[in-house]
Amino acid sequence: MKTQKRFGxxxxxxxxxAGAAVAVAAVALAGWLLLGQWGLSxxxxxxxxxxxxxxxxxxxxxxxGALTGMVAALGDRWSYYLTAENYESQVERRANSxxxxxxxVTPEEDGARILSVEEGGPAQAAGLVPGEVITAADGQSLxxxxxxxxxxxxxxxxxxxxTLTVLGTDGTRREVTLTRATIQQKSVTWEMLDGQIxxxxxxxxxxxxxxxxxxxxxxxxxxGARAVIFDMRNDPGGYITELTDFLDAxxxxxxxxxxxxxxxxxxxxxxxxxxVDLPMAVLVNEDSYSAAEFFAAQLQEDGWAVIVGSPTSGxxxxxxxxxxxxxxxxxxxxxTYRTGDGVSLIGTGLTLDVRVDLSEExxxxxSAGALPHEEDEQLQxxxxxxxxx
Numbered sequence: 170m171k172t173q174k175r176f177g178x179x180x181x182x183x184x185x186x187a188g189a190a191v192a193v194a195a196v197a198l199a200g201w202l203l204l205g206q207w208g209l210s211x212x213x214x215x216x217x218x219x220x221x222x223x224x225x226x227x228x229x230x231x232x233x234g235a236l237t238g239m240v241a242a243l244g245d246r247w248s249y250y251l252t253a254e255n256y257e258s259q260v261e262r263r264a265n266s267x268x269x270x271x272x273x274v275t276p277e278e279d280g281a282r283i284l285s286v287e288e289g290g291p292a293q294a295a296g297l298v299p300g301e302v303i304t305a306a307d308g309q310s311l312x313x314x315x316x317x318x319x320x321x322x323x324x325x326x327x328x329x330x331x332t333l334t335v336l337g338t339d340g341t342r343r344e345v346t347l348t349r350a351t352i353q354q355k356s357v358t359w360e361m362l363d364g365q366i367x368x369x370x371x372x373x374x375x376x377x378x379x380x381x382x383x384x385x386x387x388x389x390x391x392x393g394a395r396a397v398i399f400d401m402r403n404d405p406g407g408y409i410t411e412l413t414d415f416l417d418a419x420x421x422x423x424x425x426x427x428x429x430x431x432x433x434x435x436x437x438x439x440x441x442x443x444x445v446d447l448p449m450a451v452l453v454n455e456d457s458y459s460a461a462e463f464f465a466a467q468l469q470e471d472g473w474a475v476i477v478g479s480p481t482s483g484x485x486x487x488x489x490x491x492x493x494x495x496x497x498x499x500x501x502x503x504x505t506y507r508t509g510d511g512v513s514l515i516g517t518g519l520t521l522d523v524r525v526d527l528s529e530e531x532x533x534x535x536s537a538g539a540l541p542h543e544e545d546e547q548l549q550x551x552x553x554x555x556x557x558x
Contacts, residue, residue: 211239218231229253229496232497236250237250245486247488248499250498250499251497251499253497256492256497264376265354265356265378266353266354266376267351268325268326268327268350269290269325270290270323270331271289271291271352272286272290273287273538274323277302280305280312280319280336281302281323282300282303284537285299286298291349292347297335297345300338302336303323303336304334304342306322306331306332306333307322307331308332327349328349330349331347331349333347354372355372355381356371356376356381357369357371357382359385359389361389362542362552364395364396364557365392365396366395366552367396367398368398369397369398369400370400371404372404373406374411374412374459374460375408377411378407379418382415386419390445394447396447396449396555396557398450398451398452398548399450399452401461401465402454403454405458405459405461408460409460409487411460413426415464416464419444420473421442421471422442424437425438425440426506426509427507427509428504428505428507429506430503448555449474450554450555451465451474451551452478452551453465453478453479454527455479455481462482462518462519466508469522475554476523477524477554478521478524479524479525479526480518482518483514483515483517484514485507485514486502486506487502487504487505489501489503522554523551525547527546531544531545
């Protein structure tokens, strides 16, 4: 006759402790494999600050400082850390949508000079025009150094109001009260220059860029464009999908983008056979980054355009932005990218067909949107490079 073995409270306690020890060991092993020694040391530091530090501190500020230092130590100029406030602003900016009154301004001694007015925004409805100067917002002067903070004073929550003191181009002053609203900003604009040359300016490759670029090309061709100049100067880049969709609308069939991740596997993007067969040029400068720089490189590689301007940065990494629990975000380089022929721009930048450097004064005017076409030496060189009879 067999006797059944009974487990008393001590046996059960020992079994529970053994199970807990196994679980802890498994977590520790997983942490070691995932984080490594240096990552676990960072967690140790956080634990020590939380349990041993005798002074008062702001946890979010401590996290901001730690994450900023960690990314800086990577030695990658393209990876960066965003505080919660900066991350929120980035999300808004990349949607090409923001809450405000619909003006772009630049600081001046008397206040904030209006460079451009968004179509359909509150500023346009109120009659504000480029060239006017906003001298005060809600009674707070924007003269002198205060003009640097003009954008923060003018922007605010949707539906709220701001009263501006405006100095008109004729020297008269007036007060205008505007209601802040969501502004949908265009990333692509275009105009027809003399000689039926379409100048398509791409401000960024964020949301809706490809759709707006395709539309600009269609409208330009419908209006009899004989050539196209793409202005990518001061373009910070943007999303890969917007870049490749835009390139697909222009280039003939073939590979237009290659990318590789940490695992080493390669992904390619191909263009279809539909294309735009017109003489083309691309304007670039030292602030043509990422998608803007690559756009020019791929058009040049396919023999579709000449590149005019000043040397570019040589970017060949794409970043993913990872939101963090406290509201900030890490933007890390996670992929390398190359042209259809497998060429990387890292460390070299673009090979210019025509090099033209703007003076500091003209570069500042270009950045402010105030450089006349006839005085824009890079644009004039691009027109000449098209060699239209």
